Each structure stands twice: as structure tokens, then as C-alpha cells.
Amino acid sequence: MAKVPVQFTLNGSEKAEFVESGTTLLHALRDKIGDTSPKGGCHQGTCGACSVIIDGELRLSCLTLAETCGGADIRTTAGLAEGGVLHPLQRAFLDAFATQCGFCTPGMIMAAKVLLDRTPNPSREDVVEALSGNICRCTGYEPIIQAVLAAARANSQNAA
Amino acid sequence: MSLALQTFSSVKDANAALRAAGTRYLGGGTLVVRAANEGDVSVSSLVRVTDPGLSQIVISGGKVRLGASVTMAAIARHPELTALAPAARAVGGPAIRNMATVGGNLFAPAPYGDFAVALLALDATVVTEDGEVPVETFLADRDTSRAIATAVDVASPKAESFRFLKVSRVKPKGVSVLSIAALLELAPDGTVTSARIGLGCMADRPIRALAAEKALLGCKLTPQEIAPALAAAGEGIAPITDPIASAWYRAEVLPVYLGRLLLD
Numbered sequence: 001m002a003k004v005p006v007q008f009t010l011n012g013s014e015k016a017e018f019v020e021s022g023t024t025l026l027h028a029l030r031d032k033i034g035d036t037s038p039k040g041g042c043h044q045g046t047c048g049a050c051s052v053i054i055d056g057e058l059r060l061s062c063l064t065l066a067e068t069c070g071g072a073d074i075r076t077t078a079g080l081a082e083g084g085v086l087h088p089l090q091r092a093f094l095d096a097f098a099t100q101c102g103f104c105t106p107g108m109i110m111a112a113k114v115l116l117d118r119t120p121n122p123s124r125e126d127v128v129e130a131l132s133g134n135i136c137r138c139t140g141y142e143p144i145i146q147a148v149l150a151a152a153r154a155n156s157q158n159a160a
Numbered sequence: 161m162s163l164a165l166q167t168f169s170s171v172k173d174a175n176a177a178l179r180a181a182g183t184r185y186l187g188g189g190t191l192v193v194r195a196a197n198e199g200d201v202s203v204s205s206l207v208r209v210t211d212p213g214l215s216q217i218v219i220s221g222g223k224v225r226l227g228a229s230v231t232m233a234a235i236a237r238h239p240e241l242t243a244l245a246p247a248a249r250a251v252g253g254p255a256i257r258n259m260a261t262v263g264g265n266l267f268a269p270a271p272y273g274d275f276a277v278a279l280l281a282l283d284a285t286v287v288t289e290d291g292e293v294p295v296e297t298f299l300a301d302r303d304t305s306r307a308i309a310t311a312v313d314v315a316s317p318k319a320e321s322f323r324f325l326k327v328s329r330v331k332p333k334g335v336s337v338l339s340i341a342a343l344l345e346l347a348p349d350g351t352v353t354s355a356r357i358g359l360g361c362m363a364d365r366p367i368r369a370l371a372a373e374k375a376l377l378g379c380k381l382t383p384q385e386i387a388p389a390l391a392a393a394g395e396g397i398a399p400i401t402d403p404i405a406s407a408w409y410r411a412e413v414l415p416v417y418l419g420r421l422l423l424d
Binding site for chain 1: 162163164165167186188189190193194196197198206208233252253254255256258259332333
């Protein structure tokens with residue numbers, strides 16, 4: 001199978017790779033580029049563990065072909081911390097015990113980030129809706145919802 | 161993974177490439193990449209079109225043209241498509257809605273394809289290079305159609321005449337037990353003068369509830385008067401059985417939910 005060049009921005013830095021045609025973005029990120037923060041769960045679009053932000057929109061990297069991402073701005077959980085300081089969402093997930101096995105966490109955080117970017121003060125219903133495509137088998141969701149609400153509060157306090 | 165993706169700037173060129181065996185059209189990827197990930201070896205090659213016209217929503221003179229690449233998210237957030245928004249929001253979670261397209265939904269096998277159920281009730285027209293066909297015909301022939309659907313036309317629905325309901329076990333988002341869309345015109349005294357009802361999960365693709373539509377004509381939307389329509393709702397259905405629900409269960413609850421939708 002012929003390889004095709006793919007070039008995009010990942011968490012602010014330029015990446016260029018040759019991938020086999022038909023390679024998913026998830027595979028390219030994890031196995032070619034080495035960003036293992038998006039997780040491969042169901043590969044069916046059901047679990048949300050592979051969620052990444054492409055050009056500001058939440059998408060599933062397992063159902064996105066890498067070669068359709070030419071020139072895109074891709075954000076993953078691995079790029080959230082700055083200078084060793086965790087992103088408010090990451091901090092809130094830790095503080096609220098919103099992570100148990102951790103497999104769903106990067107997808108949850110990406111879904112929550114898109115929400116907070118657009119709706120800085122979300123209601124509980126907004127949070128539930130924003131996370132509705134992400135499955136967690138450990139926490140029962142409540143700590144995750146509380147973490148996202150806490151991160152929103154922390155953001156608005158910092159902004160005040 | 162051995163998928164070859166071919167990218168075209170025009171639908172015409174892509175239509176030619178799509179004739180090759182094992183070739184499927186790539187819209188948002190939520191159907192074909194999913195199939196490939198699952199090990200569907202019948203998909204060996206994918207074709208996509210980058211024409212930005214396919215992603216446009218054009219509203220003029222009471223008509224809405226949804227490009228085939230328009231996503232569920234784009235419909236859900238469009239200020240002039242509030243009547244369609246509940247059906248678009250019924251599809252998947254936020255990430256899926258950012259990917260799943262109008263064109264793809266026409267091909268989604270049950271229990272998926274909730275938006276196509278709405279398009280069926282709205283008597284949409286599917287536009288291809290070969291011409292325009294009613295969505296009902298398009299859905300019936302979709303297994304053999306090879307021309308790329310480029311857009312869907314619908315008469316802009318009024319919020320008060322269009323109703324949509326999706327039933328799922330998981331809240332707020334889950335796979336359909338069933339979905340129902342109804343376009344109802346009422347006389348000033350509340351009598352139904354025209355009815356068009358689309359059903360999801362009642363066959364392998366969206367179908368109309370023809371007997372119920374007929375039974376509704378001349379009725380007022382009261383529990384007594386709609387009873388014959390509810391009794392007729394199961395005529396001609398062949399519900400799917402999957403891990404969400406059995407065909408028996410779906411057939412049993414259909415009249416219940418149709419009643420709730422009509423009396424809402």
C-alpha cells in the first residue's frame with residue numbers, strides 16, 4: 001500500500017508523517033507520532049475514549065482518517081499542561097477523584113474542554129450533554145460532572 | 161488496515177471512481193470507517209469529495225437545501241432550522257454530531273438513521289447527479305444506488321406541525337429503541353387534514369406508518385380519536401432485533417410512543 005504524506009499541527013507543533021492510506025488519526029497519533037493520550041476503546045464511535053479536538057470541534061480520532069486532516073489544528077489532552085502545570089480541567093479531575101482507571105479520562109477532558117471553551121459557565125445539564133458521547137465504566141459519572149463544574153468555577157474565579 | 165482513500169474535488173469524478181468494486185463513499189466516517197474498523201473486508205477503497213458546496217445549508221423561499229456533507233451539529237445549531245434540531249440532536253453524542261452527515265444518515269442501517277426518519281416524514285427530495293428522487297424511493301433503493309447523494313431538499317417545516325421522538329434506554333444519549341417523526345397539518349378546529357409519519361427501527365431502514373397516517377385523517381388529537389391510528393401503527397412493520405430491543409418489544413411499544421407523540 002502506498003504511503004501518503006500527512007501534515008498537521010498537534011498541540012501547537014508542526015507534525016509531518018508518512019502513513020498508509022486509510023490509517024486512522026488515532027493510529028497515526030499513537031503509533032506514528034507517539035501521543036498516546038487518545039485511547040483506542042471501541043473503534044466504533046461508541047465510547048469517546050479517542051476524542052480529540054480538530055479545528056476547535058470535538059471529533060473521534062478512531063473514525064477520522066489521518067489523510068483527511070491535512071493542515072488541521074489538532075489538540076489532545078497531552079498538550080494541555082503548560083510548563084509542568086496542569087490545565088484547570090486536569091487539576092479538577094484529580095481533586096474530584098474523577099479518574100479511576102483513567103482510560104476514559106483524556107476523552108472526557110477533551111469533551112469538557114470544548115464545552116468550557118464555548119460555555120464558560122455551563123449548567124449541570126450542559127455538562128451531561130457535553131459528556132454524553134463518552135463512556136466511563138468506573139466512576140458512575142458524578143465525580144466527572146462535578147470536576148467539570150469545578151473547573152468552570154475555577155476558570156471564572158481566575159478571570160474575575 | 162488496507163483502505164485506499166481517493167480524494168476528488170468534484171462529485172462527477174468521484175461518481176466514476178465509486179463504480180469500482182469494494183468502493184464506498186466517505187462522508188463523516190461514522191459508518192464506513194466504523195465498518196472497516198470492525199473488520200468489514202467488503203470495504204477496500206474509499207472515495208471522498210472536497211467540494212465545499214456539499215457542506216452548505218441554503219434557505220430560500222420556504223425551502224431548505226442541506227448539502228450532503230452538512231453535519232448534524234451544523235443543523236442543530238442553525239438558527240433557522242430549529243424545527244429540525246431535535247432530530248439532528250438525536251444522532252450520537254457531540255463528537256459524532258460533528259462528523260455524521262445528512263448524506264450518510266440516508267444510508268445508516270437501523271437502529272441508526274434517526275435523522276433520515278425525520279427526512280422521510282418531511283417528504284424530502286434527495287439530489288444526485290442522476291436527478292432528484294423522493295426520499296422514500298431513495299431509501300427503498302439505497303442498497304443498489306451508486307450515484308452520490310449531493311443534497312437533500314425539504315420544505316422548511318413549521319415547529320408546530322413537525323414532531324420528533326427518539327426512545328432510547330440510556331439517558332441522555334443512547335441507541336434507538338425506535339424513533340418517530342410526524343408532519344401533521346391541522347384545521348383550525350384541530351382536525352388532522354394531512355399526516356405523514358416516519359418510523360425508525362421498524363424495518364432495516366426508515367419506513368412510513370401508512371395505515372396510521374390514513375387512520376389519523378379527520379381525527380382530533382384526543383386519546384379516543386387517535387386510538388384507531390395507534391391500533392394501525394403496526395401494519396407493515398418488521399422491526400429489527402438487536403442488543404437494544406427485540407422486534408417483539410419494539411412492536412409492542414410503538415403504539416404507546418406514537419400516542420405520546422401525537423398527544424404531546
